[in-house]
Amino acid sequence: MNDVSGICVRELTRRFGDTVAVDALSFDVHRGELFGIVGPDGAGKTTTLRMLAGVLRPSAGDASLAGVSVVANPEGVKQTIAYMSQRFGLYADLTVMENLDFYADLYRVPKAERAARVERLFEFSNLGPFKDRLAGKLSGGMKQKLGLSCALVHQPQILLLDEPTFGVDPISRRDLWLIVHDMVAQGVTVVVSTAYMDEAERFDRVALLYHGRLLALDTPTALSKALHGVVLVVELADARAAQRLLRDHPRVIRAVLFGDQLHVVVASAHEAPTIEAELRAANLPPHRIKAMPATMEDVFIERMSEAA
């Protein structure tokens, strides 16, 4: 590949006994891109990131990060990247500041650069007021932010984050995203894994992973546009009764509840009058029916069914 500061993955495979956790994955991540690996638990997200981080040897295939091969030079890879695993090693009995200092020493960050670097990380993490608190006494969200900050005390070219938002409340999640975007703005290539489909639209491009295989790879908008059919959002008083009525209807591909709305996937927007008539006939008159772009869940389900 010509873009040496990105990531190039070729036929990357990892087997554990008889299980193929990651099955001949190939894709490129461009320099400065915010790239999402999205899939349920067991899809192979963690195994992929561990191989990219140079901590797990591939069974076959290779990947290069900023031009360095994970097979030929795993130690070299570790120096150009920052990697935050799900169980990032924070020292519970050290303070926030001591943890940051520890990682700065580990990465040999020059003393002169440290203060500015830490200041910048505090700006977005809101951890400044807690710098003297023991890491073991932080809440889950704050621990995640400290883990990310520790991974970023050196100036990596590539940042790999394994499910950084898992178990984190929406308020702390915003701080995490801000830190990530600050890295992107500085030209860092960032790969983030998540099991949450609704986070997919935050990425420049998304790889949908399932059973170790790539289901799809594109921008969120392109993936949504490529869906076969149209999503009709139906608002009505009893969405559940409407779902029971429509889910086995021959013209309906899928009918799914989203809270008090019903999402009906049909072949084209021309089906809307048919759907409306069906609902009226069953005494379930809709307040409103409108066509909407597909959600990442719709896309994932379609690709899953195609792959099966």
Next chain:
Amino acid sequence: MTQAVPAVVAESLTRVFGDFVAVDRVSFEVATGEIFGFLGPNGAGKTTTIKMLAGLLLPSSGRGSVAGFDIATQSDEIKRNIGYMSQLFSLYGDLTVAENIAFFSGMYSLPRLRRAERRDWALEVAGLAGQADRITRDLPLGFKQRLALGCAVLHEPSVLFLDEPTSGVDPLSRRRFWELIDTLTEAGTTVFVSTHYMEEAEYCDRLALMNRGKLIALDTPARLRANVREPLLELQTNDGPKTVEALRDLPGVLEAAMFGRAVHVAVTDRTRAERSIRSRLTERGLLLQSLQEVAPSLEDTFVAEVRAAGGAPVD
């Protein structure tokens, strides 16, 4: 759907630990057959509230009832009439599916005569009919979750507590899970869901939002969204993080956060904010590429309510 006694009642429910008020005069009612969502940042008092309702922790003051039983005086009856399942709910991985079901039948003291019938029901809802002898560890996650749910309701509890129940499953399994919840609520089970994830919150009939021990909002997802009065602007600029930094202390700006490459800014007044945003960005040398008003997501709603209630607890 409703009956005389609501399935869950909390009246000025309060719990104090030393001088810390974990739950502060919380009142709400959950109707029979309702799916009731419970949201809030870490440390908001959700878990403490649930522990009191489950009869695991006595309130400092106030009262509550679950399935008609008083939480302070009838905690044993409550424990027999509720079910509990979480993402971390541990089925025994090295037991077979049938052995797990038998274990929970025993734990809930199910009458011998009913055990076979309930076992078949649990196998059916988990999609594991004919697979009773499989080792639980080897099942795909979606099946494990439905088996865990089946085990949690073997004793047909009238109220079911779920803690981030579908975290990490694929969307198809998640939909099957909620369809199963739907069948339970149609049969009169009341479901109480605690979660950080809007994907799960969207499935609830009503949502209660807690912050700093207090109940700060309670309504249907649609009405909660409609209640957000402050306009939300979506900005595209040449540098998102610098834009957030430049705007978040600007008068009239309530919140600035990244959303993908765009910046979402909640403001008090659109016209005035737009003017001050434009001049602040110019001052900081940032290039505004587009600005438009967008509808708040459920997550924006959540953040707005928490902010209006004084912000998330700092640890």
